[in-house]
Amino acid sequence: MAERVRGLAGVPATESEISDIDGANGILMYRGYPIEDLAKYSTFEETTLLLLDGKLPSAESLKYFSEQLYKNRYLQYHIIDLMKTLPGSAGPMAMLQTAVSSLAMFYPGSECLTGSNVCTDLDYTRTSTFKVLGRIATMVAAWTHIKEGYNPIEPRDDLNYAENFLYMLNGNDPEPFLAKVLDVCLILHAEHTINASTFSVMVNGSTLSTPYSVISGAIGCLSGPLHGGANSKVLTMLREIGHVNNVEKYIDEQLESKRVIWGMGHREYKTKDPRATILEGLIAQLREEKGGDIDPLFDIAKRVEEVCADRLGHKGVYPNVDFYSGLLYKEMGIPEDQFTTIFAIARSAGWMAHWREQLADNTIFRPTQYYKGEKQRSYVTMSER
């Protein structure tokens, strides 16, 4: 038996055709398409289908998928009732794990996942994708109202995925530019090879549990502080810095005391994260849209990036996707405690693609252990302990 590898780092757990990272050159591709092209030309709806099916959809196929996705925005009132039983103080990720798990009961129909007869029918996996992805954004937006004691804002049929989400947050017609930015953010977060939560999708999916069960588990995995949540920490850091003039001093102090600079560096990339570059472009556009009148935190962030490039660039430490995404979400009026749920919404597209891939060539996950415990010993009764 080979040595144990901590966290299975570098151990191949699957063959996959979904996405690929070239960290040395800063390239991320979904199904062979560079992320820059998808951010520029695609939509979250189309990217979801691409991830699932492996090819860009026909106009007809995209239209059908989008219609179904939009129809599945509505939550049964029992699900709203369920959310109303939760404490208003509840963390949105725990709420989302619970609410997504409940969908298995409201939308059973997983007969097709039975022991000897795994259905890898694309229709089934696509239908499950509508059902999960349609409702998950509604749950997140609804929670911002329910936690305050108000009824949620009903979804609208005439808006695309990103637009409708922003609409459900505050009931206003979404600003087209911000909706486009959110759409791009969803595309950028939709998939990123095998990380802990995507791996949990493969493990849970391998027992043929329902898609709701699988996605709920992945949300739980993503909720851990070692996984999601860095983008809200970037905001906290930028606020702590407070002014462009303080940046240099702050960064040098952090580096000297070996503290984390949030949003900097990524284990996969030795260059700037290609997603951060795309977000930076959007911020430049935002600045233009607003005639320069944007949150001073953007300037602080820009300066942090410059100072870090100077101090850390030679080590391959550059901004990652979290560095700018939180700033943009804030601009859209998304509450900071909901940033990780946006990640979960976007990543559900990739999770469903990996779930489908797992089913198509399934073996239950059952690694082994090195037993390092006690050798056989005799039970000692209480009176003799």
Added chain:
Amino acid sequence: MAERVRGLAGVPATESEISDIDGANGILMYRGYPIEDLAKYSTFEETTLLLLDGKLPSAESLKYFSEQLYKNRYLQYHIIDLMKTLPGSAGPMAMLQTAVSSLAMFYPGSECLTGSNVCTDLDYTRTSTFKVLGRIATMVAAWTHIKEGYNPIEPRDDLNYAENFLYMLNGNDPEPFLAKVLDVCLILHAEHTINASTFSVMVNGSTLSTPYSVISGAIGCLSGPLHGGANSKVLTMLREIGHVNNVEKYIDEQLESKRVIWGMGHREYKTKDPRATILEGLIAQLREEKGGDIDPLFDIAKRVEEVCADRLGHKGVYPNVDFYSGLLYKEMGIPEDQFTTIFAIARSAGWMAHWREQLADNTIFRPTQYYKGEKQRSYVTMSER
């Protein structure tokens, strides 16, 4: 990079001190203690502490743990309200995954799991164990009433874990012998090295998500038809056989047409599963208790075992733990659709032990993939597809 191993079979994912299986000799040990001794001398409460702490508890420690466990039997009425929003037709495993996930919101207090400061304090993991294990049995019993439209039966303080569970099912004082059998069944199912659901505990726990999130995810993983649920299929099979005289013909036909004989064979054991031997002893006792007046399915099962020993014994295929456990659960009045939730209750003890072990020496799980997909290609606009 090494070859991918399907399902990571035989790949060591951890070092563990919790349990060990010697499949050639039919030995299962928890923390070095043979399962036969634990079934004979221990209780589920004590076994849970043993799994968690690595040693048999002192009288004082066991008393404190049991008291806390019993205090944590009570569900907040908001949790009952949540369960009432679920469709009565809901599968009990989906209910349980959802209800356990909700505990993260009703009992937050996971501050101790933060990025750089993992608390591996035994107190924290023990407190989390009370909270999960105390409530999970109440949820399962409560659901048998709530799904029918009735309020659940309140737990009682004066009964042990197994007794109280049987009490909550029907409100009658539990039969001492059946309560003891359930206690043994819980011990036998509490732990079994690394399978898919226990592995999911390690993966989800590695991101430092909450214990509720981790156990909820594991319940989802266990709910897949490839993982839990074989014991109710044994019952269906025994009913299908219908009479002792039909056994030989049935088994031979199944073998000829290469169909599964439920409850027979286990990938880890080349002998009879030691847990099945223990259950068989309990059935003999039950027969004596009842003066021979027991369900004819027991006789059919006995005959299935004899015929299978004759036909399959040379291949190392013998009864596993599922072969007799369903029959015993039925005798206790546990509804068949709840058998897998009993497994989940028992296994929560082992899951919490593995969660603790993961935290004590944590690295986030992030295996890798072989990318077999498309090479880089250019985006094609809709009009050109």
